[in-house]
Amino acid sequence: MAPTFRDKTVLITGASSGIGRALAVALAAQGAKVGVTARRAELLKSLAEEIRAAGGTVETATLDVGDRVATLDGLKNLADRLGPPDVVIANAGVSEPTGVEPMNVPGVVRMSNVNYLGVVYAFEAVLPGMLARGSGHLVAVSSMAAYKGLPGAAGYCAAKAAVSTYCEAIRIDLWPRGVAVTCVYPGFVGTPMTAKNSHPMPWLMTADAGAAEILRRLPGRPGVLNFPRRMRLLMALARLAPDRFIRKRIRVKVIDPAA
Numbered sequence: 104m105a106p107t108f109r110d111k112t113v114l115i116t117g118a119s120s121g122i123g124r125a126l127a128v129a130l131a132a133q134g135a136k137v138g139v140t141a142r143r144a145e146l147l148k149s150l151a152e153e154i155r156a157a158g159g160t161v162e163t164a165t166l167d168v169g170d171r172v173a174t175l176d177g178l179k180n181l182a183d184r185l186g187p188p189d190v191v192i193a194n195a196g197v198s199e200p201t202g203v204e205p206m207n208v209p210g211v212v213r214m215s216n217v218n219y220l221g222v223v224y225a226f227e228a229v230l231p232g233m234l235a236r237g238s239g240h241l242v243a244v245s246s247m248a249a250y251k252g253l254p255g256a257a258g259y260c261a262a263k264a265a266v267s268t269y270c271e272a273i274r275i276d277l278w279p280r281g282v283a284v285t286c287v288y289p290g291f292v293g294t295p296m297t298a299k300n301s302h303p304m305p306w307l308m309t310a311d312a313g314a315a316e317i318l319r320r321l322p323g324r325p326g327v328l329n330f331p332r333r334m335r336l337l338m339a340l341a342r343l344a345p346d347r348f349i350r351k352r353i354r355v356k357v358i359d360p361a362a
């Protein structure tokens with residue numbers, strides 16, 4: 104793969120594990136200067152050691168993306184240390200079941216804060232600078248779950264749909280200003296998040312393969328980045344399927360972390 108991110112500054116939220124971690128390692132290997140953030144400082148520290156041992160450039164910031172001030176301060180601090188960000192990848196996310204009895208309203212709030220508002224706060228931290236420079240790339244990691252409300256996962260699907268719609272709108276706002284917006288829709292990727300799933304996960308990919316697919320297509324600055332494409336087709340069919348079919352065939356079962 105051509106080193107298209109060489110010397111670029113890329114900030115990533117949710118880089119302590121899974122897709123975000125794999126993106127950080129792959130970007131640093133291409134010669135990007137990476138700023139990595141998450142809540143678990145120890146995991147960020149070991150990621151930074153791995154990247155530096157391989158000759159890469161990395162800085163870390165421990166923060167909770169559900170906290171607006173912490174996210175603004177943390178990402179601005181990374182930009183001070185690494186240089187103005189060319190790309191921000193708002194990838195941090197959480198997933199937990201949201202049935203209807205009980206409703207798990209606290210879970211809906213958590214997923215709205217992290218999966219949706221966490222993206223907005225990360226963009227807020229870097230967008231004024233990108234607008235002033237007339238260049239930049241905002242990337243949000245949504246999910247195929249944004250395409251269809253799935254039983255047992257109302258809170259996750261709704262938060263991801265919010266991210267997708269937000270990106271779609273600001274993509275149009277920002278188009279004349281030189282700032283691109285990409286919304287990424289992964290299918291199933293093997294990470295700590297999906298390790299707790301007990302339902303079938305068709306076309307499951309590794310985090311490294313998922314990150315490679317994102318980085319292969321990101322330089323084209325697409326508005327929408329779906330992978331794998333077969334999963335996108337399945338979700339399009341799911342949207343057309345009657346509720347009784349979905350009810351019989353699909354039930355998202357994840358282990359409740361609070362249980």
Ligand SMILES: NC(=O)c1ccc[n+]([C@@H]2O[C@H](COP(=O)([O-])OP(=O)(O)OC[C@H]3O[C@@H](n4cnc5c(N)ncnc54)[C@H](OP(=O)(O)O)[C@@H]3O)[C@@H](O)[C@H]2O)c1
Nearest residue numbers: 117119120121122142143167168195196246291292294296
């Ligand atoms: N895996 C899949 O099949 C799949 C499919 C579609 C979409 N996605 C999306 O892909 C993204 C990455 O997920 P993953 O599968 O790689 O899961 P993961 O391994 O659990 O990684 C989630 C990352 O988000 C961080 N995070 C969670 N809550 C946070 C918070 N409040 N503040 C800051 N960071 C936070 C975690 O770090 P800390 O816990 O250290 O904070 C971790 O680094 C998520 O947005 C997820 O919804 C995943």
